[in-house]
Amino acid sequence: MxxxxxxxxxxxxxxxxxxxxxxxxxxxxxxxxxxxxxxxxxxxxxxxxxxxxxxxxxxxxxxxxxxxxxxxxxxxxxxxxxxxxxxxxxxxxxxxxxxxxxxxxxxxxxxxxxxxxxxxxxxxxxxxxxxxxxxxxxxxxxxxxxxxxxxxxxxxxxxxxxxxxxxxxxxxxxIMLQETGKERLREINKQLSALTLKFGNNLLKETNNYQLVIDNEADLAGLPEGVIAAAANAAKAAGEEGKWVFGLQKPSWLPFLQYSQKRELREKLYKAMYMRGDNDNENDNKKIINDIVNLRIEKAQLLGYDTHADFVLEENMAKTPENVYKLLNEVWAYALAQAKKEAAELQKLIDAEGGNFKLASWDWWYYAEKLRQQKYALNEEELKPYFKMENVREGVFTVANKLYGLNFKKLDNIPVYHPEVEVYEVTDADGSHLAIFYTDYFPRPGKNAGAWMSSFRGQQVLDGKNIRPLVYNVGNFTRPTETTPSLLTLDEVETVFHEFGHALHGMLSNVTYAGLSGTSVPRDFVELPSQIMEHWAFQPEVLKLYARHYQTGEVIP
CATH class of the missing domain: 1.10.1370.40 (Neurolysin; domain 3)
Known part of the structure; x- marks a missing residue:
């Protein structure tokens, strides 16, 4: 700790x-x-x-x-x-x-x-x-x-x-090392700190520097209207008005891979995404990764551990690499068989359409979406209108109210760091103050990819006073366009619920000491509250509470 x-x-x-x-x-x-x-x-x-x-x-x-x-x-x-x-x-x-x-x-x-x-x-x-x-x-x-x-x-x-x-x-x-070991450890820690920062900076630059600019409307074949509108907005913001821009933020690249009929463009965008940091340029991360790995090994062995994994896992529930591999191998046997089965189904679909190529990774989302529609008549684009971002967030709040008695009141008197950030006071069932909760849900060039929870202040009891936490969720979800609000994918809905589970972990903290507050728990256990929360997202009784069509108000069928 x-x-x-x-x-x-x-x-x-x-x-x-x-x-x-x-x-x-x-x-x-x-x-x-x-x-x-x-x-x-x-x-x-x-x-x-x-x-x-x-x-x-x-x-x-x-x-x-x-x-x-x-x-x-x-x-x-x-x-x-x-x-x-x-x-x-x-x-x-x-x-x-x-x-x-x-x-x-x-x-x-x-x-x-x-x-x-x-x-x-x-x-x-x-x-x-x-x-x-x-x-x-x-x-x-x-x-x-x-x-x-x-x-x-x-x-x-x-x-x-x-x-x-x-x-x-x-x-x-x-602390138990001899002086020479301590001095080497200090140097390793400095190097790891600098390398980790450099890795993240390079990754963000690679993410922001790439744009797939489309100027031929025919290259938009297969893309839903909402995806096209978002790309037009991105082009306008990038000074490419009249064109369409796709980038490496998930709400941009994922639907392109899912719906675009242009295989060569899917491949181009996919490789741009998954080759970040591996382009032999000023943002290349290969040597940085190699240095980090070697320094981690040296540090672990200096401290008496065989590997970095042994060092890290000692403080987690898994305890040893052997336990991790045991679980992974148990899952792998079933997962590999299922993956091969699904790949064979997708290849059949390619062959039936006359595609003279072998299924590649940049094809997976596109043909999986087609197969989903064929087998289950399920089109995710038809579902998105039922998952307006504000409604999903309200659904999360409603679940927290029904499970834990929490109430959420929007505040307009709290300074925020960006106009898109919203702030809520969280109170207990008896009306007592529990936490402040910030939400920041849309991609920006200065924001890392992914979604996370943390806090501006942790909970603790200090001088007899229970200091309540200032918790926030950050995400990179689908932006609203000029004609539609933010309509989330199923994956994004699940992520909103997941990250809110982490937020609850921080909000409901009730300890005396800062060192044990909130999410100060083993890193594998920290995912339990979030996993529990995300499982509520698509329960039928929960969907009825928040999944309403943004235009008609109709509850999802």
């Missing part, structure tokens, strides 16, 4: 540095807006006042402040106790956490060249700061004293878990 590393490198909070949003004044010197808790409704980030110039000084001040806090704990002359060591450690770094949760969200949802450059500058500093904490022998000795003899401490189950998690984090961070 390396909480500081997770916060500084893994936070996926969101913000914007769009100057048009800076409607209010900043508070004094650069960075000072982060120096205290935000004086805003529910303590939400004041996106209308945060400037890009605030981040660097806030990070530096945050690291300096936490360093002083750590030194005070490590050099405390009193005997180590749970309160003066474990709790003090858990509560340290609040300024650094505050700025990290905001800044690193930008790296995920609204990045630009300045943000990426600053992240690269901060990367070695944050890596060193994290190592300075987890390789601090005085601090570890205090933790070890508590860990090795809990007699008479009367720790609760939660307190024991927190103490044990910190102890394991120090051990897994290399």
């Amino acid at each position: 390396n909480r500081f590393l997770l916060i500084t490198f893994g936070c996926m909070a969101l913000l914007a540095c769009n100057n048009s949003q800076k409607s209010g004044p900043t508070t004094g010197e650069p960075g000072s807006i982060f120096f205290t808790e935000f004086d805003t409704p529910f303590g939400t980030p004041p996106f209308d006042r945060i400037e890009f110039a605030d981040y660097r000084p806030a990070f530096l001040a945050g690291m300096k402040e936490q360093t002083a806090e750590i030194e005070a704990i490590a050099n405390n002359t009193e005997a180590p106790t749970f309160e003066n060591t474990i709790v003090a450690l858990d509560n340290s770094g609040r300024l650094l956490s505050r700025v990290s949760r905001v800044f690193f969200g930008l790296k995920s949802a609204e990045t630009n060249d300045s943000i990426q450059a600053l992240a690269e500058e901060l990367s070695p500093l944050l890596s060193e700061h994290n190592d300075n904490i987890y390789l601090n022998e005085k601090l570890f000795n205090r933790i070890k004293t508590i860990h090795d003899d809990t007699t008479g401490l009367n720790l609760t189950t939660e307190q024991y878990r927190l103490m044990d998690e910190y102890y394991k984090s120090f051990v897994r961070s290399g």
